[in-house]
Amino acid sequence: EVQLVQSGAEVKKPGESLKISCKGSGYSFTSYWIGWVRQMPGKGLEWMGIIYPGDSDTRYSPSFQGQVTISADKSISTAYLQWSSLKASDTAMYYCVRYRYYDILTGNAFDIWGQGTMVTVSS
Amino acid sequence: EIVLTQSPGTLSLSPGERATLSCRASQSVSSSYLAWYQQKPGQAPRLLIYGASSRATGIPDRFSGSGSGTDFTLTISRLEPEDFAVYYCQQYGSSPPAFTFGPGTKVDIK
Numbered sequence: 001e002v003q004l005v006q007s008g009a010e011v012k013k014p015g016e017s018l019k020i021s022c023k024g025s026g027y028s029f030t031s032y033w034i035g036w037v038r039q040m041p042g043k044g045l046e047w048m049g050i051i052y053p054g055d056s057d058t059r060y061s062p063s064f065q066g067q068v069t070i071s072a073d074k075s076i077s078t079a080y081l082q083w084s085s086l087k088a089s090d091t092a093m094y095y096c097v098r099y100r101y102y103d104i105l106t107g108n109a110f111d112i113w114g115q116g117t118m119v120t121v122s123s
Numbered sequence: 124e125i126v127l128t129q130s131p132g133t134l135s136l137s138p139g140e141r142a143t144l145s146c147r148a149s150q151s152v153s154s155s156y157l158a159w160y161q162q163k164p165g166q167a168p169r170l171l172i173y174g175a176s177s178r179a180t181g182i183p184d185r186f187s188g189s190g191s192g193t194d195f196t197l198t199i200s201r202l203e204p205e206d207f208a209v210y211y212c213q214q215y216g217s218s219p220p221a222f223t224f225g226p227g228t229k230v231d232i233k
Contacts, residue, residue, distance in 0.1 A: 035222070045160075045168065045211055047222035059220045095167055106174030107155030108215055110222075113167040 002026040004114035019082035022096030029077035033099035127225035146212030156215035
């Protein structure tokens with residue numbers, strides 16, 4: 001079964017650092033881009049960035065560039081999202097997603113979603 | 124930057140009725156790069172439609188997508204109880220690479 005399994009919920013204080021993980025299984029982890037999507041409480045979905053684990057090529061949404069770091073360790077089929085200094089406004093659910101390219105006619109989509117990691121930042 | 128607008132914000136319908144959800148882009152979008160997702164409360168979103176009209180694996184045929192250019196539609200032919208959820212459209216732009224979601228349409232029980 002193709003799946004992405006994320007690390008558990010986190011409760012942190014403002015200013016603390018954090019790294020959450022997303023482990024892929026059931027497919028060739030190095031052959032698909034992995035993205036991260038934020039969902040703030042009661043709000044919609046926002047794309048944060050994406051990484052190709054095969055060579056660690058990474059792209060960020062301008063809204064998140066410099067705010068987070070996306071990385072991957074292909075030896076353990078795991079992608080990461082990290083913050084160096086959390087803010088209360090980082091409180092949200094974070095989903096990792098597999099980006100799949102189908103073909104030139106049917107394009108692409110996020111076909112597999114992790115279960116989400118809830119991050120709560122509060123003093 | 125392409126902005127996606129979804130309407131209506133909330134759609135109140137009864138089981139068995141037809142649901143028509145709209146997604147409008149601020150500029151023309153390649154049909155290949157328009158997808159729809161369903162999110163139920165407390166769950167991760169799941170892919171329904173990619174390439175504007177192709178159903179993802181395991182998605183019932185009561186879900187269909189259509190459209191081109193700036194106007195796209197997700198249709199649920201006959202609502203089942205499990206279809207009451209929030210639906211998001213999403214587009215991909217390649218220069219620079221970016222993925223944009225619409226604000227969502229909530230389909231709730233009338």
